[in-house]
Amino acid sequence: MGAISIELLLASLMVASTPILLAAIGELVVEKSGVLNLGVEGMMITGAICGFAVAVETGSPFLGFVGAALGGATLSVIFAVLTQYLLSNQVATGLALTLFGLGFSALIGQGYVGIKPPAIGSVNLGILSDIPFVGPVLFSHDVTVYVALALVAAVWAFLKFSRAGLILRAVGESHEAAHALGYKVVRIRFLAILFGGACAGLGGAYLSLVRVPQWTEGMTAGAGWIALALVVFGAWKPWRVLLGAYLFGGVTVLQLNLQAAGLKVPVELLSMSPYLITILVLVIMSADRRRAALNAPAALGRVFHAST
Amino acid sequence: MSFEPAQTPLLLLEGLTKAYPGVVANDQVGFSIAPGEIHALLGENGAGKSTLVKTIYGLVKPDAGRMELHGEAYMPAKPSEARRRGVAMVFQHFSLFEALDVAENIALGMEDPPPRRDLSERIRSVSEEYGLPLDPSRRVGDLSVGERQRVEIIRCLLQNPKLLIMDEPTSVLTPQEVDMLFTTLRTLSAEGTAILYISHKLDEIRSLCDAATVLRHGKVVGDCIPRETSARAMAELMVGATLQTPARAAGTRGEVLLEARGLSLPSERQFGTALKSIQMQVRSGEILGIGGVAGNGQDELLDVLSGESRAPAGTLFFEGQDIAALGPRQRRAMGLLTAPEERLGHAAAPDMSLVENAMLTGDPRMSLVRNGMLDWPKTREFAKKIIADFDVRTPGSHVAARALSGGNLQKFVIGREVLQNPRALVVNQPTWGVDAAAAAAIRQALLDLAEQGTALIVISQDLEEILEIADNFAALNEGRLTEPRPAAGLSLEEIGLMMGGAHDMDTAHHAEA
Numbered sequence: 057m058g059a060i061s062i063e064l065l066l067a068s069l070m071v072a073s074t075p076i077l078l079a080a081i082g083e084l085v086v087e088k089s090g091v092l093n094l095g096v097e098g099m100m101i102t103g104a105i106c107g108f109a110v111a112v113e114t115g116s117p118f119l120g121f122v123g124a125a126l127g128g129a130t131l132s133v134i135f136a137v138l139t140q141y142l143l144s145n146q147v148a149t150g151l152a153l154t155l156f157g158l159g160f161s162a163l164i165g166q167g168y169v170g171i172k173p174p175a176i177g178s179v180n181l182g183i184l185s186d187i188p189f190v191g192p193v194l195f196s197h198d199v200t201v202y203v204a205l206a207l208v209a210a211v212w213a214f215l216k217f218s219r220a221g222l223i224l225r226a227v228g229e230s231h232e233a234a235h236a237l238g239y240k241v242v243r244i245r246f247l248a249i250l251f252g253g254a255c256a257g258l259g260g261a262y263l264s265l266v267r268v269p270q271w272t273e274g275m276t277a278g279a280g281w282i283a284l285a286l287v288v289f290g291a292w293k294p295w296r297v298l299l300g301a302y303l304f305g306g307v308t309v310l311q312l313n314l315q316a317a318g319l320k321v322p323v324e325l326l327s328m329s330p331y332l333i334t335i336l337v338l339v340i341m342s343a344d345r346r347r348a349a350l351n352a353p354a355a356l357g358r359v360f361h362a363s364t
Numbered sequence: 365m366s367f368e369p370a371q372t373p374l375l376l377l378e379g380l381t382k383a384y385p386g387v388v389a390n391d392q393v394g395f396s397i398a399p400g401e402i403h404a405l406l407g408e409n410g411a412g413k414s415t416l417v418k419t420i421y422g423l424v425k426p427d428a429g430r431m432e433l434h435g436e437a438y439m440p441a442k443p444s445e446a447r448r449r450g451v452a453m454v455f456q457h458f459s460l461f462e463a464l465d466v467a468e469n470i471a472l473g474m475e476d477p478p479p480r481r482d483l484s485e486r487i488r489s490v491s492e493e494y495g496l497p498l499d500p501s502r503r504v505g506d507l508s509v510g511e512r513q514r515v516e517i518i519r520c521l522l523q524n525p526k527l528l529i530m531d532e533p534t535s536v537l538t539p540q541e542v543d544m545l546f547t548t549l550r551t552l553s554a555e556g557t558a559i560l561y562i563s564h565k566l567d568e569i570r571s572l573c574d575a576a577t578v579l580r581h582g583k584v585v586g587d588c589i590p591r592e593t594s595a596r597a598m599a600e601l602m603v604g605a606t607l608q609t610p611a612r613a614a615g616t617r618g619e620v621l622l623e624a625r626g627l628s629l630p631s632e633r634q635f636g637t638a639l640k641s642i643q644m645q646v647r648s649g650e651i652l653g654i655g656g657v658a659g660n661g662q663d664e665l666l667d668v669l670s671g672e673s674r675a676p677a678g679t680l681f682f683e684g685q686d687i688a689a690l691g692p693r694q695r696r697a698m699g700l701l702t703a704p705e706e707r708l709g710h711a712a713a714p715d716m717s718l719v720e721n722a723m724l725t726g727d728p729r730m731s732l733v734r735n736g737m738l739d740w741p742k743t744r745e746f747a748k749k750i751i752a753d754f755d756v757r758t759p760g761s762h763v764a765a766r767a768l769s770g771g772n773l774q775k776f777v778i779g780r781e782v783l784q785n786p787r788a789l790v791v792n793q794p795t796w797g798v799d800a801a802a803a804a805a806i807r808q809a810l811l812d813l814a815e816q817g818t819a820l821i822v823i824s825q826d827l828e829e830i831l832e833i834a835d836n837f838a839a840l841n842e843g844r845l846t847e848p849r850p851a852a853g854l855s856l857e858e859i860g861l862m863m864g865g866a867h868d869m870d871t872a873h874h875a876e877a
Contacts (some may be wrong), residue, residue: 104524222464222468222472225461225463225464226468229461230461233461234472236443236455236795343784354462
């Protein structure tokens with residue numbers, strides 16, 4: 057254990073968590089509007105390749121992230137049109153979206169295997185980065201890490217304090233009642249789905265541009281599914297989702313370090329530990345079934361069709 | 365019109381027509397409402413009342429016809445426009461969000477809500493002014509039905525409406541709550557707010573309304589001044605036929621069939637009510653009516669009697685045998701049948717045909733399964749018998765349960781249990797959403813069962829229904845059942861007290877103990 061530096065561990069934890077955090081916070085908004093989009097994995101990987109391709113072609117990581125958000129959002133438009141206008145089943149459509157995204161990204165990505173993307177610098181926070189321990193852990197990352205954190209805070213404030221957030225929650229709670237009050241259920245959900253797609257795309261691009269950084273087929277490796285699980289086990293609360301993402305990222309980094317340190321535990325057990333521990337902790341936190349159910353959007357996954 | 369408005373009418377409707385595929389919901393509907401008038405809109409289910417008020421509220425666009433508000437053309441494209449012009453509506457099925465609190469719910473129904481603190485202040489002041497006590501910070505899911513209705517009303521009142529539309533507002537209230545509501549409505553009317561009041565409770569309309577318009581099959585078939593018209597005459601105008609009153613031959617009471625001894629059970633439902641030491645006995649040939657405001661444990665009581673949730677051992681007996689551990693099918697085989705309130709999804713599987721639905725509950729008692737194989741011919745016969753005996757209007761027994769109108773499906777699910785020759789039958793809201801003639805037929809069928817020696821428990825929120833058919837009356841209040849009393853001679857006042865109508869002013873309504 058002595059070989060592991062706490063400082064380095066904590067610093068890489070924030071980086072490791074960012075992709076699933078981005079995807080999960082987007083999906084949280086989608087689910088709060090009453091839509092269950094199981095296509096997160098597909099949108100993430102599409103974002104990963106779109107971001108990678110744009111960054112390589114333009115040489116600008118920033119444009120890469122913009123491209124990734126656009127790519128993820130474009131894929132989510134398919135889902136939105138199918139489920140909101142053509143009233144298809146959300147579960148089946150979401151699964152199809154994941155499969156489509158995986159195949160589609162492999163197709164685009166054929167010419168990009170083995171290339172290095174342009175590097176993204178860390179933000180210069182001046183004196184903050186020089187504080188011992190705290191500096192390297194908290195203030196020496198690239199800008200996306202802080203954007204993701206700001207996004208969590210923004211989503212929390214949006215849902216809790218803004219009128220638009222209230223309407224979004226109301227639509228997810230009971231689309232009939234919201235419709236009766238004259239709110240545009242389909243339009244609100246459409247926008248939420250777009251937001252979710254863009255966030256998933258950003259998360260994917262963070263993998264291919266920063267965390268890995270290169271393009272390989274199927275590189276999201278289930279991160280989208282973990283993001284989905286975080287939303288549910290985090291009881292649709294932004295700060296719990298953040299906690300879950302950090303927990304998952306932390307255990308991931310820790311087990312990698314333990315593997316490197318040559319701990320006498322089967323590698324398979326170590327590799328599965330992030331999934332097990334994250335879900336276990338969140339399940340325990342949400343153990344009060346009734347209270348967790350209170351926070352769940354009541355109209356989640358139900359097809360809305362205005363009868364009048 | 366027999367009611368002559370002294371000034372320009374507040375709302376004038378002319379020739380409103382709206383057709384849906386296969387049915388004309390409104391056909392050349394026209395009438396007018398004066399400022400401050402309380403105007404009743406009467407009609408059976410499916411007469412077109414809901415379509416008409418949705419048109420006035422901007423949720424439905426009519427195919428033809430016109431409306432005037434204050435003498436100016438009025439055709440709202442959406443509810444927010446209607447609200448801006450001073451038209452507000454309290455819905456039949458409340459348009460509330462259970463997971464949000466009172467102030468959030470009210471803010472959602474306003475065009476331009478003030479900041480939260482001011483809004484809470486205004487909610488408090490309006491609720492005091494009109495005698496509708498309400499705490500803005502409580503979660504709507506925890507409120508009683510009467511309190512939820514107050515949320516809707518206050519939401520409307522905060523916008524100073526000129527016309528308030530109320531769709532079946534009293535169907536879920538205790539008599540005392542109804543009195544409170546009427547006081548509020550009369551105050552509003554005196555201040556010049558007109559009210560369009562939809563109901564089929566004729567006594568209420570007679571005591572409250574200044575004028576009434578009667579709809580049948582989408583057409584205006586008459587109007588009257590309710591105070592000068594008998595309830596029976598209005599009912600016959602609504603139905604277009606003479607009404608039969610259910611009659612009962614004096615039956616004999618036999619041995620105790622169904623008994624609960626100190627039955628307590630926490631609720632498994634979200635926002636549910638725990639049952640607390642339920643004590644009751646039902647004899648053969650007896651009808652026990654159980655009243656109470658919705659959400660006081662009716663669903664939980666039905667669940668525990670049907671076997672969907674299991675009672676603790678030694679608390680539930682059928683013919684002297686402890687049935688607490690038995691599941692629904694075993695209980696059905698013994699002759700204890702149940703018909704829950706929720707038609708689609710609980711009493712019937714929405715996407716299965718009527719034959720399949722007949723099989724689902726009929727099998728243990730009608731022996732519709734032979735050697736593990738389904739006996740379809742026999743089941744089809746059974747389904748056809750239900751359809752014929754209970755006048756279920758359907759193209760055939762092959763159609764999906766979902767395709768039937770609410771009233772017809774209700775006739776089917778009640779008929780299905782009645783025709784299985786039950787030893788004991790528990791029904792929850794047997795005539796909910798059923799028109800007057802069909803409701804009378806269902807009540808008659810229940811009375812006939814009792815005469816043949818079946819023990820019945822009728823859970824209902826319709827007090828008149830209970831008083832009409834029950835021998836004994838008990839009330840559920842926050843999961844407690846009152847001592848049953850003979851129904852004959854009970855006054856509405858006494859029933860209200862049994863239901864705990866007075867308690868509900870501001871005491872907490874929490875379920876979980």
